[in-house]
Amino acid sequence: MTxxxxxxxxxxxxxxxxxxxxxxxxxxxxxxKGDDVVRWLxxxxxxxxxxLPNQGLQILYSILNERDDAAAERAYAPWTDMEAxxxxxxxxxxxxxxxxxxxxxxxxxxxxxxxxTYTNVLNMLDLxxxxxxxxxxxxxDAVVLAGGHCTYNPEPLADFLDAAVLGDGExxxxxxxxxxxxxxxxxxxxxxxxxxxxxxxxxxxxVPSLYTPRYEAGRxxxxxxxxxxxxxxxxxxxxxxxxxxxPRAQLVPLTEVVHDRLNVEVFRGxxxxxRFCQAGMITRPxxxxxxxxxxxxxxxxIARTGYDEVALTSLSTADFSGIEDVxxxxxxxxxxxxxxxxxxxxxxxxxxxxxxxxxxxxxxRTGLTFAPEGGTWRMRRVINKLxxxxxxxxxxxxxxxxxxxxxxxxxxxxxxxxxxxxxxxxAELAAECVARGRRHHRAxxxxxxxxxxxxxCNTPFQWHTMDSPEELRRxxxxxxxxxxxxxxxxxxxxxxxxxxxxxxxxxxxRRIGGVIERVWRDGGTFQEWSEHFSLPRWLKALAAEGxxxxxxxxxxxxxxxxxPWAHLSAGLHPDFLWDDYAASLRAEGVEDCRWTPCxxxxxxxxxxxxxVVASAAPPAGGSQGTGQGLDLNGPTAxxxxxxxxxxx
Amino acid sequence: xxxxxxxxRLRLRYAKLGKVRFTSQRDxxxxxxxxxxxATLPLAHSAGFSPRPLVSFGLALPTxxxxxxxxxxxxxDPSRATDAVGIVxxxxxxxxxxxxxxxxxxxxxxxxxxxxxxxxxxxxEPSLQEAVASCDWELEVLGVSPAVLAGRVEQxxxxxxxxxxxxxxxxxxxxDIRPAIRALSVLDRPRxxxxxxxxxxxxAASLSTHPRGVRPAELCGALGSEVxxxxxxxxxxxxxxxxxxxxxEPLTEDGTVCGGLPDRAIEVQDG
Numbered sequence: 045m046t047x048x049x050x051x052x053x054x055x056x057x058x059x060x061x062x063x064x065x066x067x068x069x070x071x072x073x074x075x076x077k078g079d080d081v082v083r084w085l086x087x088x089x090x091x092x093x094x095x096l097p098n099q100g101l102q103i104l105y106s107i108l109n110e111r112d113d114a115a116a117e118r119a120y121a122p123w124t125d126m127e128a129x130x131x132x133x134x135x136x137x138x139x140x141x142x143x144x145x146x147x148x149x150x151x152x153x154x155x156x157x158x159x160x161t162y163t164n165v166l167n168m169l170d171l172x173x174x175x176x177x178x179x180x181x182x183x184x185d186a187v188v189l190a191g192g193h194c195t196y197n198p199e200p201l202a203d204f205l206d207a208a209v210l211g212d213g214e215x216x217x218x219x220x221x222x223x224x225x226x227x228x229x230x231x232x233x234x235x236x237x238x239x240x241x242x243x244x245x246x247x248x249x250x251v252p253s254l255y256t257p258r259y260e261a262g263r264x265x266x267x268x269x270x271x272x273x274x275x276x277x278x279x280x281x282x283x284x285x286x287x288x289x290x291p292r293a294q295l296v297p298l299t300e301v302v303h304d305r306l307n308v309e310v311f312r313g314x315x316x317x318x319r320f321c322q323a324g325m326i327t328r329p330x331x332x333x334x335x336x337x338x339x340x341x342x343x344x345x346i347a348r349t350g351y352d353e354v355a356l357t358s359l360s361t362a363d364f365s366g367i368e369d370v371x372x373x374x375x376x377x378x379x380x381x382x383x384x385x386x387x388x389x390x391x392x393x394x395x396x397x398x399x400x401x402x403x404x405x406x407x408x409r410t411g412l413t414f415a416p417e418g419g420t421w422r423m424r425r426v427i428n429k430l431x432x433x434x435x436x437x438x439x440x441x442x443x444x445x446x447x448x449x450x451x452x453x454x455x456x457x458x459x460x461x462x463x464x465x466x467x468x469x470x471a472e473l474a475a476e477c478v479a480r481g482r483r484h485h486r487a488x489x490x491x492x493x494x495x496x497x498x499x500x501c502n503t504p505f506q507w508h509t510m511d512s513p514e515e516l517r518r519x520x521x522x523x524x525x526x527x528x529x530x531x532x533x534x535x536x537x538x539x540x541x542x543x544x545x546x547x548x549x550x551x552x553x554r555r556i557g558g559v560i561e562r563v564w565r566d567g568g569t570f571q572e573w574s575e576h577f578s579l580p581r582w583l584k585a586l587a588a589e590g591x592x593x594x595x596x597x598x599x600x601x602x603x604x605x606x607x608p609w610a611h612l613s614a615g616l617h618p619d620f621l622w623d624d625y626a627a628s629l630r631a632e633g634v635e636d637c638r639w640t641p642c643x644x645x646x647x648x649x650x651x652x653x654x655x656v657v658a659s660a661a662p663p664a665g666g667s668q669g670t671g672q673g674l675d676l677n678g679p680t681a682x683x684x685x686x687x688x689x690x691x692x
Numbered sequence: 693x694x695x696x697x698x699x700x701r702l703r704l705r706y707a708k709l710g711k712v713r714f715t716s717q718r719d720x721x722x723x724x725x726x727x728x729x730x731a732t733l734p735l736a737h738s739a740g741f742s743p744r745p746l747v748s749f750g751l752a753l754p755t756x757x758x759x760x761x762x763x764x765x766x767x768x769d770p771s772r773a774t775d776a777v778g779i780v781x782x783x784x785x786x787x788x789x790x791x792x793x794x795x796x797x798x799x800x801x802x803x804x805x806x807x808x809x810x811x812x813x814x815x816x817e818p819s820l821q822e823a824v825a826s827c828d829w830e831l832e833v834l835g836v837s838p839a840v841l842a843g844r845v846e847q848x849x850x851x852x853x854x855x856x857x858x859x860x861x862x863x864x865x866x867x868d869i870r871p872a873i874r875a876l877s878v879l880d881r882p883r884x885x886x887x888x889x890x891x892x893x894x895x896a897a898s899l900s901t902h903p904r905g906v907r908p909a910e911l912c913g914a915l916g917s918e919v920x921x922x923x924x925x926x927x928x929x930x931x932x933x934x935x936x937x938x939x940x941e942p943l944t945e946d947g948t949v950c951g952g953l954p955d956r957a958i959e960v961q962d963g
C-alpha cells in the first residue's frame with residue numbers, strides 16, 4: 045500500500061486543527077488484511093468534527109471491517125486551508141487511518157445528512173481524482189455510492205453517483221459489497237453497465253443511470269426506466285434493532301468533535317407524525333432496541349471509551365418504553381455508570397420528561413431544549429405537533445423550578461397556513477416562558493431558535509409552497525421587534541438565504557446537478573458554514589442552467605405533477621401523504637399509531653414489518669400525539685387554503 | 693488491576709511522539725481524562741455545578757511538537773477508592789505497583805503517548821507551571837543548508853536583541869526573544885530527506901520559559917523566512933535554582949521527583 049504520510053505531515057504544521065487529518069481514534073481499523081479485499085472509503089462531506097460522530101457511517105465501518113474480504117477506512121472534507129495545501133502539493137484525498145490515497149479504494153461512499161454538503165461531495169470526488177460524472181467513469185474507477193436521509197431525493201446528485209441507497213444500511217451494505225466483489229472478478233475490462241444492473245437488482249438500491257428523466261414544458265414529466273430496472277425503488281428496513289448492536293466499538297476521537305460522548309441508539313423511527321419532519325416519516329416503523337441490550341451497550345461502551353457522558357439517541361427518547369428502567373439502572377448508586385451523565389436529546393415537551401431529565405442529571409446538567417415548533421395551538425395542529433400551551437408551560441415550570449436557568453426553544457417559520465399572528469405568537473410564547481422562569485430565578489432566560497421551513501420529500505407538505513428568503517426575513521424582523529421588549533429573551537435565526545439554497549437542493553430534480561457543479565467550481569464549498577455560504581452564487585448558477593428559485597424551490601406542486609422522487613419510495617402511500625396534507629390544512633391532528641389504531645401510512649404494510657415497542661400503553665405525562673388532547677382549546681374553524689397554487 | 697495501591701497525589705511523566713503530536717494541549721487533557729477513567733482511577737474533582745477532575749498539566753506543548761518529557765500532577769480522592777485502586781500513604785507504595793500503573797496507562801492511551809514514570813508527591817513540591825525554568829528542544833528545519841543555518845545561528849547568538857512580531861489579544865506586539873535563548877547549535881546528525889522538499893537539518897536549543905517563553909516556530913522565523921519548521925521535540929524540562937547553579941527534572945524516567953532545589957525560596961503550592 046501507499047501512504048502519503050511523509051508528504052502530508054509537513055502540511056500539518058501550517059493548517060488549523062491538524063488533528064482532523066491524523067486518525068488514531070480508539071476503535072479505528074488497523075489494516076492487517078491483504079490486497080485481495082474490496083476497499084471502501086467511507087466519506088462524510090463536511091469537517092472531521094461534524095462527520096466523525098455520524099452513527100450511520102460508524103455502523104457501516106464496523107460491519108464492513110468485520111468481514112474478511114472487506115476493509116473500510118474514512119475520509120472527511122479537508123478544510124479550505126488544508127485543501128489549498130493539498131492541491132498545491134499535488135496530494136489527493138486520503139484516508140485518516142493510513143493516509144492512503146483515495147485512488148487505492150474500490151468504493152467511495154458518502155453519507156448525505158445535509159443537502160448543503162453536496163458541493164463538498166463534488167470537491168472530494170475531484171480531490172480523489174475520480175471522474176465527477178458517472179458516465180465518464182471506466183472499469184478502473186471507484187464505485188461512488190451514497191446513503192443517508194438525503195437520498196430520498198438523490199436526483200440533484202444523480203449524475204455523480206453510481207448508486208444511492210434508501211433506508212437502513214445494515215443489511216444492504218453487505219449485499220452491495222458482494223455485488224461489487226463479483227463485478228471485480230469479471231476482469232480488468234469489466235463493464236460498468238453490468239455493475240449498474242447488478243446494483244439495481246438489490247432491493248433499496250437506486251441506480252440513477254438506468255432512469256432517464258423526461259421534461260415537458262420545462263418541468264419534469266416522468267422517467268424512462270431501463271427494461272430490467274424496477275419501476276419503483278423501495279427503501280430498506282431493518283426489522284429488529286436487537287440483531288444489530290452496532291457500531292461494535294464507537295470511535296473515540298483524539299480531538300473534540302460534536303456530540304463528543306457515547307451515543308447509544310434506543311430506537312429508530314417515529315410515529316408522532318409531525319408533518320414537517322422528514323426523519324419521522326422516512327424511518328417508520330418504530331423499532332425499539334431491547335432495554336437489556338441498551339444497558340449492555342452503555343455499560344460496555346463507558347468502560348471501553350472512558351466517556352463520562354452517554355446520549356440515548358432516537359427521534360424522541362422520552363417515548364422509549366424502557367426509558368425509566370434504563371435510566372434507573374444506569375444512575376443507581378454503586379453501579380459502574382452512576383457518575384455518568386445521561387443526556388436525552390429530543391425531549392418531549394412535558395413536566396414528566398423534565399422530571400426524568402432532572403433525576404438523571406444530578407451530577408452535571410446538560411442544556412434543556414424543547415421544540416414546540418409552532419407559536420399557536422392552531423399552527424401546531426396544522427403541523428401535528430400536538431403540544432398545548434399548558435404542556436409547554438408545565439415543562440418550563442418544572443425546568444426552572446428544578447434548577448435550570450436557561451432553556452432553549454426551537455420553532456419553525458414559513459409553515460403552511462402561517463399568518464403573522466402565528467409568528468408573533470412565537471415571541472409571545474417565549475416571553476411567557478421567561479416570565480415563568482423569573483418566578484424561580486431572577487436571571488432565568490430563554491433562547492428561541494427559529495428556522496425557516498423547507499417542505500421536504502416524503503412528507504405531507506412535499507407539495508406545499510415555501511417562503512422566499514425575503515418573506516422569512518420579514519417574519520424574523522417581526523420576531524425581533526417583539527423580543528426586543530423582553531429582557532431575558534434571545535431570538536436566534538437560521539439564515540433565510542441558506543434555507544432557500546436548501547430548498548433548491550432538496551426539492552429540485554436532476555437539473556440541479558449542473559447547479560451544484562457550478563457552485564462548486566465557483567468556489568462554493570462548505571455551504572453549511574455561514575462564512576462560506578452565498579446565495580447569489582446559487583442564484584447565478586441557477587440562471588446559468590436556465591432555472592430559477594421560484595420554479596425550483598418555492599412553488600407549490602399539483603397532486604398530479606411528477607415529483608423528482610416519484611420513482612423512489614419510503615413505503616408511505618401517496619394517498620396517505622395527500623390526505624394528511626389535506627387534514628393539516630383543516631388544522632386536524634392525527635394520533636400516534638403506536639397506541640391508537642393504524643391509519644395505514646404504508647410503512648408497516650409495504651414491507652411486512654411492524655412496530656417493535658415493548659409497551660402497549662403510551663408514556664405517562666404528555667398529551668401530544670397520544671390522542672389525549674386533540675380537542676384542547678375547543679374546536680377550531682377550518683382554514684381555507686388552496687391545496688395547490690398556480691403561481692409560477 | 694485488582695489491588696493496586698497508589699498515593700493520594702501523583703506526578704506522571706509521559707512522552708508524546710508520532711502522529712498524535714498534532715493534537716492540541718486541550719485535546720490531550722481530554723484523552724488523559726478518558727484513559728484515567730478507563731483505568732478506574734478515583735480522581736478527585738473540583739466542587740461546583742460542573743466538577744472537573746483535579747489534574748494539572750505543566751507547560752503547554754505547542755500543537756505539532758513532540759516531547760519525551762511531559763508532566764502532569766493529579767490528585768486522587770480516598771473516598772472514591774475502589775477494590776481496583778486503593779489509596780495509601782507515600783511510604784506504602786511499592787515501585788512494582790507504580791510500574792504496573794504506568795504500563796496500564798500507556799496501554800489505555802493512544803499510540804504515541806506513553807507514561808514513562810509515575811511517583812507520589814507530598815504536596816510540598818513546586819507546581820510544574822511555576823517551577824520549570826527552561827526546556828531543551830530538537831528542531832527539524834527545511835529550506836537552508838547546514839552551513840548557512842550555522843551562520844544564521846552564530847549571528848543570532850551574537851545579536852543583543854532579536855525582535856519578533858507576536859499577536860497578543862488581537863494586536864501585534866514586538867518582543868525581544870534573545871534573552872530567552874540560552875543555547876542554540878546545529879546538530880551533526882545523519883540527515884533525512886523529505887520527498888520533493890529537501891534535506892532536514894536538526895538544531896538543538898535551550899529556551900527559557902520565564903518571564904515569557906519562545907515557541908520553536910518563532911525561533912525558526914528569527915533564523916530566516918525560508919527556514920521551515922517540520923519537526924520539534926521537547927527533550928527535557930528543567931527546574932533550577934535562582935542562580936542557575938543546580939537543575940533537575942520534575943520527575944526523572946527512573947521515578948525520582950524533584951522536591952525543590954537548594955538556595956531558592958520555593959513557594960509551597962497546593963496541588
